Amino acid sequence: MKKLMLSVAVLAMSTSFAMADTVRLGTEGAYPPYNFINDSGEVDGFERELGDELCKRAEMDCEWVTNDWDSIIPNLVSGNYDAIIAGMSITPERQEVVDFTQNYTPPSPSAYAALSADVDLDGGVVAAQTGTIQAAHITTTGATLLEFATPDETVAAVRNGEADAVLSDKDFLIPLVEDSNGDMVFVGDDVPLGGGIGMAFRKSDPDMRGKFDAAIQSMKDDGTLNELIIKWLGEDSPRF
Numbered sequence: 001m002k003k004l005m006l007s008v009a010v011l012a013m014s015t016s017f018a019m020a021d022t023v024r025l026g027t028e029g030a031y032p033p034y035n036f037i038n039d040s041g042e043v044d045g046f047e048r049e050l051g052d053e054l055c056k057r058a059e060m061d062c063e064w065v066t067n068d069w070d071s072i073i074p075n076l077v078s079g080n081y082d083a084i085i086a087g088m089s090i091t092p093e094r095q096e097v098v099d100f101t102q103n104y105t106p107p108s109p110s111a112y113a114a115l116s117a118d119v120d121l122d123g124g125v126v127a128a129q130t131g132t133i134q135a136a137h138i139t140t141t142g143a144t145l146l147e148f149a150t151p152d153e154t155v156a157a158v159r160n161g162e163a164d165a166v167l168s169d170k171d172f173l174i175p176l177v178e179d180s181n182g183d184m185v186f187v188g189d190d191v192p193l194g195g196g197i198g199m200a201f202r203k204s205d206p207d208m209r210g211k212f213d214a215a216i217q218s219m220k221d222d223g224t225l226n227e228l229i230i231k232w233l234g235e236d237s238p239r240f
Contacts (some may be wrong), residue, residue, distance in 0.1 A: 022061045023208065025051050026081035028119035029066040030150050031172060033232045034087040034197075037066070046232035047085045050104060053224070054199075070130050070149055073097055076202060083201050083212065087169070089194030089216070100201050101213040103196025104225060106238040110134050110191040113177055113184050114158060119161045121188050124164035127154040131152040134167040158184070171233050183185050 027035045029043055038044040043064045056063040065081045076084050076098060090100045090105075110133070112121055122142045128135040130147040136196035138145040146163050148154045155176060157163040165187060166173070177184045199216075201209040226239045 006130075020065060021059070023055060023058075024063045024065050024081035025053075025082060026065045026067050026072060026076060026084045027086040027172055028069050030069070030152065033086050033175070034173065035085075044136065046228060047087065049232070050219075050225075050228055051085045052059075053219065053228075054215040057218055058124075058211040060211070068149060071130075073200070076200060079202075082205065083183055083199050085199050087197055088112065089195055090198045091133060091194055093136075094200070097211055098200040099206065100200055101209060101216055103198045104219075105197045105217050105229060105233070106237055106240060107192060107194055107196045108233075109184055110137070110167055110193050111171045111173055112154075112165045112167050112188045112191075113173045114165040114187045115184060117185055117187055119164040119187055121165060125162070127157040127163035127166045128168065129154055132168075137191060138167060155184075165168055171237055174234070187206035 005160060008222070021046060027047060029035055029037045033045050035043060035045045035047045042048075048064070051064075052062060067075050067080070069086070072086060072088075073082055073094070075081065076216065083099070083161075088094070090103060090134055094100070112126070120143075124143055125139075125146050126138050126143040127146045127148060128138055129151050130149055135145060135147055146157060148157060149171060154163070154166045154168060158166050170190060198214055199209075201212075216225070220240050221226075229237055229239045
C-alpha cells in the first residue's frame with residue numbers, strides 16, 4: 001500500500017512538473033512587427049521568434065494564445081495563460097498588478113503621425129490604443145483622446161478624419177508612414193515613454209518569471225537579442 005501511495009505521489013509530482021514546463025504565452029497578434037498573425041494563421045513577428053528562443057533556453061514548451069489588448073492583463077491574472085509577451089511597456093501602474101522581467105527592448109520612442117504636418121497636437125483629437133502608455137500620455141496634454149481597441153483602428157481614424165493624429169510606438173508607425181506614399185507624415189517631436197518592453201507574469205509565479213528573466217539576460221549577453229531587434233525592428237531601433 002505504501003509503495004502504491006508512493007507511486008501515486010511520484011506520478012502526481014511528475015505530472016505537475018510536466019504541466020509547469022508547458023508555458024502558455026499570451027500575445028495580441030495585431031501589433032506588427034512585434035506580433036501579428038501570418039498567412040498561415042499563426043502568431044509571427046519579433047516576439048514570436050523571441051518567445052520561442054526564450055522557452056528553449058528556459059527548457060520549457062511554449063503554447064501561444066492570442067487575446068484582445070484591452071483584457072490581456074485581466075486574463076493573465078485569471079489564469080487563461082501564464083505570461084504576456086505583447087509589446088507591453090513596463091510602467092509603475094502595471095507593476096502594481098503584474099510582475100515584469102527585465103526589458104527585452106530598451107525604451108523606444110513613441111511618435112505622432114498625421115495626414116498633414118500642421119495638425120494641432122495640443123488642442124486637436126489624437127487617437128491611441130486603449131490601455132497603452134500613449135493613451136495615458138495624451139490625457140496629460142491639451143489634446144482630446146480618442147481610444148480604439150486595436151492599433152490598426154487608430155491609424156484608420158486618422159485616415160478617415162476622425163482624429164487629427166495618432167500616437168503610437170514609432171517602430172509600429174515607421175512602415176505605415178513609409179508605405180503611405182506620402183499620405184502620412186511624422187509630426188512633432190518623438191515622445192520617450194515607459195521603461196522598455198518586458199514579459200509580464202502573475203505575482204504568484206516568481207520562479208517562472210525568474211527563468212525567463214535569466215533567459216533574456218543570456219540573450220543580451222551573447223548578442224542574439226540585438227540580432228533579433230535589428231532583424232525585426234530595424235537598424236535604427238534602440239538596442240542593448
